[in-house]
Amino acid sequence: MEKTKATLKDVAKAAGVHISTASRALKAEPQHRITPDVVERVRIVAGKLGYRVNAFASSLRTKRSNAIGILIPDLWNPGFPAIVTGVQDVVSREGYEITIASDGNDLERHAAVIENMLARQVDGLILATAILKDPAIASLVSRNVPAVMVNRRDDQGRAPSVITDDERGIALAVEHLASLGHRHICHIAGPQNLSTGVTRKRGFLEAAKTLGLKVQESQIVVADSYSRDAGARAASRIITQNRQVTALVAANDLLALGCYDSFRASGIRCPADVSITGYNDMPLVDLVSPPLTTVRVDHRQMGAEAAHLLLRRIGNTNAPVVDLVLRPTLVVRASTSSAAVRRSSKRPS
């Protein structure tokens, strides 16, 4: 008899009250003019019957789902679980549930997934996918769906966002290398259809310029994805094209680790031969060999901030659209060292 779930009507009948009374008795705060006596009785009966509101019926009526959707490119990249955790931390306290979907940076699927979430009437959306020029945003704002972006800013200011100051972050890395005496620094850029890919590349160029380093075309290679593989391929290309390079700024930790792979394969020593910096400070990069010098961004905090922004917008659809930018910090470890001693040119080709 547990099999067929109890409905509000059942509870009401069993408690000998009207269904509407039961409804009111069961809701949390405002005992909307009901005797404590009745409340108690209904609650007991509900418990006994194993009653549980049907979220659909409820949401259908109230038009609120108490669920928010999170869109991520892929869960593999360790930053994203961190973001999700941050979001969860704050929204779960407010009684929200989260629905996650990943779209693998596939624009096609991206739109479909968003539609799906909207059909599920999520109260709001957190977009952690960094696709540039996302047409979905326009449709979201036009339909008045609260949404906030993480890791990417809407250049038209339609949706609030939480980002880190990528230009600044990369500048930290470049300055650090320059202060170690490096003059010939290369950049392994992220995919240029992702916002982080372009902002970090821009940051690299700017930082180099203000430091008076000149960088040529061949000193920048863009990886086709944020992955170790892509990083390794990019590193190989850089090395063969720039024999004088003494330092590498990677657009992300995974790319940097890919460089490790490539270097190991070709006998290049890090940091003795070339220094490397990463970006993100993901878990475990302090344990790799050599421990990676990188730019730390607090993803969990990003998630938490995004959640706050979203909740505020859900509460008030025209809360101000703000861009929250977090300060990255440099974490110096052992993958970078002084360039004073140029590496011997007799390094294996």
Add this chain to the structure above:
Amino acid sequence: MEKTKATLKDVAKAAGVHISTASRALKAEPQHRITPDVVERVRIVAGKLGYRVNAFASSLRTKRSNAIGILIPDLWNPGFPAIVTGVQDVVSREGYEITIASDGNDLERHAAVIENMLARQVDGLILATAILKDPAIASLVSRNVPAVMVNRRDDQGRAPSVITDDERGIALAVEHLASLGHRHICHIAGPQNLSTGVTRKRGFLEAAKTLGLKVQESQIVVADSYSRDAGARAASRIITQNRQVTALVAANDLLALGCYDSFRASGIRCPADVSITGYNDMPLVDLVSPPLTTVRVDHRQMGAEAAHLLLRRIGNTNAPVVDLVLRPTLVVRASTSSAAVRRSSKRPS
């Protein structure tokens, strides 16, 4: 005018047909006796109006949500995102969405989260939390909710599960160490309220026995969580209590990495002084120093298999309850080496 979303009624009116006709025209497969003409017309109008089914209304009527819930202890541990990805891979092809919640191994929250998911009418549940003696399972099966467990078997055979053969996995590690000449091997066990904690510990004891190694009380210390911190603490204890230890098998990679931390702090060299094995082969452990010898389990596959099992049960509520056990494999890297040369006893205390 996009603001207020179009309902089926609107579409019907605009297309000049009855609402029920519109409904039929919009659904995918069985053009339930509708002229292609009408279908076309309705579809166009729907598109123009930006119509989108209200999943709530639909699910309320059909009692299906096309959503499945996944419960995870925490997203930090890299195995879980992998599982989720595996699940997503298969269910998204079938048009399901996934709702994720993590309960942080908190029994309290655990139950609440499950209730919440049920209120949302998920069609099925994947439980990746490894809490032992979970009362929730009973309530799930009694309510006939399709559920499958990952990483943990229901000893009463009520719900299907996907697990790896932990006893075998640990045995692989122990045999490996024994074959390298290690005789005094210690185990850093996982929390004993988690199933993996107990099965791996049992595996360790059994393997030691069949290899004729005797292990004493003090050779096993159980960590209070699967984390680097806990691993470091456990390692320190082990070292001070067992001065003759030459090898450590950790119940999980994070614990093993925690050992690294502890060893580094106390000047113990790995593997020269003591060998270590981990469990899981999570990303990047091939890059740490020294690269970690560990037991590989394919979490993504686990997720995928679990999803298949779940879909089958959703399709047919009394599909057979099976336990799928995956074979772990040993990945030998550099954190283990021959015990021939015992470490000197003048190691710093």
Add this chain to the structure above:
DNA sequence: TTGATTTGCGCAATCGTTTGCGTATAGTTT
């Protein structure tokens, strides 16, 4: 006791879809 005021609870409409059933029209057969 009467009238005014508060309070507890029932009534019924509503949210947007889905679907079994019934009917009208078109199409086929004799």
Add this chain to the structure above:
DNA sequence: AAACTATACGCAAACGATTGCGCAAATCAA
């Protein structure tokens, strides 16, 4: 041309919860 069978579509009743409204009972003042 009549009688029949298909076929396309409309009707209306669900699904389960929420909530404005209103009625009756209870409370109070005079």
